[in-house]
Amino acid sequence: MKSKFGISKNVDFAKAVTEALGGVSNPIGLVYICPYEMIESVGNELTNRFPGVPVLGTGGICYYNDTIDDKHLQIMAVTGGAKMTAGVIKHIRRAPLSEIYTLEKSVQEVGAGADNTICLEFCPYNEEVATSTLNVVLEKHKISLIGGSIFDVPEGKDPLVFVNGQVYKDTLGYMMIKNTEGKVHMFKENIYAPTDNPVHIATKVDLNKRELCCLDGRPAAQVYSEETGVPVNQVCDNVFVNPFGRVVGDEVYIASMKEPGTNGGLINYKKIYENDAISILSVLDYREVAEETKRNIRSKVSNPSCMISFNCCFRYLFFNSENYTIEYLKNMATVAPNFGYIAGGEQYLNQHVNQTMVCAVFD
Template sequence: MQVSTCLERSGSIKQDILNAKGKLRNIHFLIFACSYDQIEEYTAEIKKEFSDVKFIGTTGIGFLDKESYQKGIGFIGFGEGIKVETGLIRNLSTCPLSSIMELDRAVRNVNPSRDNTICLEYCTGHEERLVSTMNVVLEKQQIPLVGGTTGNTPENKNKVVVCDGEVVEDAAVFAVIKNVNGKIAVIKENIFSPRKTQYTATKVDEKNRKVIELNNRKASEVCAEALGIRENQIADHALTNPLCRTVGKENYICAIKNVNSDGSLSTYKIIQKNDIVQIMDIDENVKAHVLETIREQRNKGRKIEAIVSVNCILRYLYFEQTAFTKEYAGILADVAPHFGIVGDGEQFINQHVNQTMVCAVFTN
């Protein structure tokens, strides 16, 4: 499989894309990430210079090989050995199901096989609705979904994604990718451990993503008591003590966004009534988790040829707070060419999650 990466930060958008064109040769498919204020100009130049190449793009902080970046543009390009179809799920806020035939067409054109095909997506929000919609097609073909919510969008602007030269709001861009001569695995990495005590979400507001009561008590009161802090200190523990929704043996992290005056907790992921909820603690040795994730993939006996990842913004902020970001980027880059984004949420198979790293691992 042919894979190329490059990070361009010349200060000139035109020059960045010309530089990338010189490095990304014989490419059939591109993924890029750049800042919000530059995405339209970059998209126009990519469409002009890579006119016969399919591409998808998103905004936010990026990881490219051994560093993270917030200015300029990062690329990963795939050439020989990849079959890909791109498209859009539109109208996420109203009726994403209206675009389902575009995803179905893409899947049929790729002709997927088990263990060598994934669907990668970047979206602008309404994640639970998106995941449910896409899996109408993907589950039937046993194609795993992996992706993220666009990041670093200014407060007064609407999130956007890019598909083959079109910059779109209220949408998800997807790429159904088949590794013709190899495999693709999707994995999620959790650096937290749940506490033993389980709570039932007895009162929620799903529409506004609020947990109002746990075990028939104010949610903020329950969390503060468990953490041994005051209710107005819960937000200070957002990076280290999220909630999780427990489904069987799986824990899906649910980050706390705000503590409200009525004692409810606003979250970045929907918790439904009667869900089992636990409080989590961040593990002391985060680096060990990262190394274990890599070890597990290497032990499968296949050469890792590329990694495409999504890290939650709250994970990134914790890495920044603990001076781990640069080392983290270096660890992944030493394994294989790595392209990643820092998103406002992550999607993994049939769940929307928070404070997690999800990724696609391409092997021979």
């Protein structure tokens, strides 16, 4: 797949679009990230310049290789070797299944294949329901899901997506991307792992609040405190060091603590279900983890053309506190040109996760 990436610091949206496009005149599809107040104007400008070309955009913190910020426009323009179509799943807070026919139509439009197509999405909230809804179609066609929860929304404002000439709220926006020149390879990076301590069982939860009430029949915060030595009233402050992990076979899906709940419960950014196996994770040598990720990608993708990635905002904040963010992004950019988004949570295959990096690497 052929693509071109650009950034503009111009505050005039039309000039910013011209600069970020860098001379691209015949794109197959466009994905952009920009400041919140520019979402609609940038989207309209792209739609007007390239009628019929699928466009997907949102606001927040974006990076290309080691250039990262939330104040400027960044565009990924796919220019060859791909088929693309964009769409929306509305009513994401209430009844998204009513919109699922649009996703099936998109699959048919690109002629999606099992190992050459991804569904890239930006989701405002209700991620577990959104992931399950999308996979009603995607799993049937063996299409991989990758996406991020919209992050860095101004206080009092709604998360927005722009798709094909219109800005939406309460809506998931997606882009179906088929690589016609090779495969698309999926990867996930965790910098946390279970310790030698016993795995716990979630015995009481409140799914509506995303609250883990009890582990092994006892208040979750108390169990966490006893295992880590962190005082009960400081558990949520320890999320960068020891988040929760939902253990499913050999996989671990991270759930970040958000705030204290009631009676010793803990409200999280990911739903934990009753009878889930839960481990309290510990942080690994993140530099070595990044090297292993690079080795893994290179062993499976001999000639990558580009990478689309999502990094959790908590990883971003943790790496900032360790003065590691730019080093990490430079390191990953040695694998392939890397266009990415700092997300409030990540969607990967059939899971919504926290504190994770997920990426799609294109031949």
